[in-house]
Amino acid sequence: xxxxxxxxxxxxxxxxxxxxxxxxxxxxxxxxxxxxxxxxxxxxxxxxxxxxxxxxxxxxxxxxxxxxxxxxxxxxxxxxxxxxxxxxxxxxxxxxxxxxxxxxxxxxxxxxxxxxxxxxxxxxxxxxxxxxxxxxxxxxxxxxxxxxxxxxxxxxxxxxxxxxxxxxxxxxxxxxxxxxxxxxxxxxxxxxxxxxxxxxxxxxxxxxxxxxxxxxxxxxxxxxxxxxxxxxxxxxxxxxxxxxxxxxxxxxxxxxxxxxxxxxxxxxxxxxxxxxxxxxxxxxxxxxxxxxxxxxxxxxxxxxxxxxxxxxxxxxxxxxxxxxxxxxxxxxxxxxxxxxxxxxxxxxx
Numbered sequence: 001x002x003x004x005x006x007x008x009x010x011x012x013x014x015x016x017x018x019x020x021x022x023x024x025x026x027x028x029x030x031x032x033x034x035x036x037x038x039x040x041x042x043x044x045x046x047x048x049x050x051x052x053x054x055x056x057x058x059x060x061x062x063x064x065x066x067x068x069x070x071x072x073x074x075x076x077x078x079x080x081x082x083x084x085x086x087x088x089x090x091x092x093x094x095x096x097x098x099x100x101x102x103x104x105x106x107x108x109x110x111x112x113x114x115x116x117x118x119x120x121x122x123x124x125x126x127x128x129x130x131x132x133x134x135x136x137x138x139x140x141x142x143x144x145x146x147x148x149x150x151x152x153x154x155x156x157x158x159x160x161x162x163x164x165x166x167x168x169x170x171x172x173x174x175x176x177x178x179x180x181x182x183x184x185x186x187x188x189x190x191x192x193x194x195x196x197x198x199x200x201x202x203x204x205x206x207x208x209x210x211x212x213x214x215x216x217x218x219x220x221x222x223x224x225x226x227x228x229x230x231x232x233x234x235x236x237x238x239x240x241x242x243x244x245x246x247x248x249x250x251x252x253x254x255x256x257x258x259x260x261x262x263x264x265x266x267x268x269x270x271x272x273x274x275x276x277x278x279x280x281x282x283x284x285x286x287x288x289x290x291x292x293x294x295x296x297x298x299x300x301x302x303x304x305x306x307x308x309x310x311x312x313x314x315x316x317x318x319x320x321x322x323x324x325x326x327x328x329x330x331x332x333x334x335x336x337x338x339x340x341x342x343x344x345x346x347x348x349x
Contacts, residue, residue, distance in 0.1 A: 007032045007033055009033045009035070009070075009072045009074075010027050010035070010072065011037060011075045012076045012078060013038070013064050013075070013105060014037075014077075015037060015048065015078070016044055016045060016047050017043040017044075017079075018047070018182075018185050019082075019119070019221065020043065020047075021047035025051070026225050026226075028057060031056075033058075034056060035072065036051075036057065036058065036059050036060065037064070038061065040061065042081050042086050042186060044186075064079040064097060064100070064104055065093075065096050065100040068105075068108060072112055072114050073112075074117070075109055075114050075117065077105045077116060077117065080153070085188070088146055088149070091146070095153040098153030099156050099157060099160070102118070102157035103160060106161065106170055109172075110170050115171040115172075115232060116161075116170065117175065118157060118161050119175060120157065120175060121177050122178040122245065123150055123151045125137060125139045126141030126142065126277070126279065127142075127277060127279040128281060132247065132249075132283040133243070135241050135242060135285075145277045158241065165238050173231050173234070173239070174240075175242055175244045176242070176243045176284075177245065178219055178243065178244070179192075179219065180218075180219045180221055181194070181218055181220065181221065182221030182304060182311075184221075185312075187315065192216065192252060193308065194312070195207065196255060198312060199267055200259050200263040201309070201316055201318040203267055205267060205268050205269070205270040206256050206260070206270065207270055208270070208271050209272050209274045210271070211253070212252045212269075213252070213253065214274070214281065216255070216282050217248055217250070217282060217283045218248070219297055220246075220304035227295045230295050231293055242288045242293065243284040243286050243289060244295075246284070246297040246301075247285070247296075247297075249281075263309055
């Protein structure tokens with residue numbers, strides 16, 4: 001692992017987003033100067049408002065499909081909408097963000113000789129025929145489906161990263177991120193954890209796709225960011241992509257039941273058809289992360305959900321969570337939800 005002697009100039013693209021804002025926090029804590037670049041398509045100034053007056057934090061409104069001319073020591077390239085609702089809104093732009101964004105940030109890294117981190121995704125594995133998914137698995141992706149703008153954009157970006165490394169010697173790190181959750185998630189992003197929590201807090205029916213038997217592995221955001229930092233600290237030859245996620249596997253139905261229990265909600269489950277190309281299983285093999293980064297998740301699902309529920313409770317103004325962090329009574333929760341205007345859902349739009 002690298003040892004820092006003083007601060008570095010670090011660029012975080014997508015830095016006002018869910019993951020990016022937590023990463024900015026940790027980099028500031030480490031003593032670095034942080035340039036946060038975001039076009040605010042899914043990011044929000046609310047996520048970084050607490051950093052705006054910090055002397056080592058700078059915000060730049062910028063779209064990574066265009067070149068950015070700054071002097072940096074490290075780059076974390078996180079810019080790209082990550083939920084189906086957002087990345088399918090403008091699929092052409094989504095692909096451009098992954099591909100042009102990679103080219104522009106790799107060009108910047110080449111010029112400044114910066115180490116560059118790529119936030120890739122478990123979606124590169126598609127609907128996997130191999131379970132759990134090791135980094136050596138090449139994937140089972142539909143290249144022309146409605147999710148392919150994200151899946152194939154990320155796969156192409158990985159290709160670019162390793163070609164820039166081989167051809168130009170750019171110092172790269174590529175992490176394949178599995179399902180992540182926590183405070184600052186967008187309440188309308190359509191992802192399963194935020195969907196279930198928002199619906200439960202509002203007393204609305206909880207939408208489960210299929211029969212709820214598909215599985216996912218959920219990593220709390222603090223654990224994930226720690227994995228990012230350890231990967232960037234890793235010295236030696238350029239490593240292959242590394243999975244960063246929680247190997248604990250849960251059915252979607254079990255997650256819904258857990259959220260209902262933790263919120264004290266009386267929401268009922270409703271079942272809808274599965275979206276096109278939705279994977280049936282998703283679980284990381286984190287052997288490489290354990291061996292190379294000495295990293296594995298430490299936050300259990302129940303503990304992480306409690307923190308995430310408290311965040312959404314405050315954001316939406318539902319009053320479901322008491323001061324001690326426990327769910328209020330169902331009667332109080334129902335009254336709070338019925339009395340809510342619902343406008344809180346647009347706070348981070």
